[in-house]
Amino acid sequence: GESVGLHLPTLSVQEGDNSIINCAYSNSASDYFIWYKQESGKGPQFIIDIRSNMDKRQGQRVTVLLNKTVKHLSLQIAATQPGDSAVYFCAENWGAGSYQLTFGKGTKLSVIP
């Protein structure tokens, strides 16, 4: 299940199940979104991105869905593996000629073997 509060939101899933990590972004004018994975003791790594003119993009075992109406982004991981355990961040670009990324709060994914 998922817990949200003062601490980092955590999602626990059984190995082999699908995972869905959600993100509410802040700026309705944002035109680009990216998901990063951060393993313990490491820097964030790119997973997948999506532009605002799309509502779905698929990668290898991952799918990103974008709902601009409610400013919601999700990352779906198929057949979750222990190596998927990490903190996942969504980030948005506010457009207007800037390439700066604004990061969300992060969700910790724990995979139960």
Added chain:
Amino acid sequence: DTAVSQTPKYLVTQMGNDKSIKCEQNLGHDTMYWYKQDSKKFLKIMFSYNNKELIINETVPNRFSPKSPDKAHLNLHINSLELGDSAVYFCASSELAHYEQYFGPGTRLTVT
């Protein structure tokens, strides 16, 4: 080969000291960044440099100063360290006019 590297990985120091964190990228990127990640894992951008020109400064205290001797390096110098500066600092780089940023492994700074 490490794309974005930072030194040191760990830095423990006392309040009031001055310290520097170094960052190097071998990707040929034009833009480099510094982020601060707090204990709740929140990532906040501090600076970015594009061709030796500061283009973003997110209201960071002026005790923090980025220094870029060349396109491949962006060092972070911190004066008069405070307890609240304790965090993990990440360097990142990107191609000019590209969104995707490549992050270094981070430097954990502890101020005692």
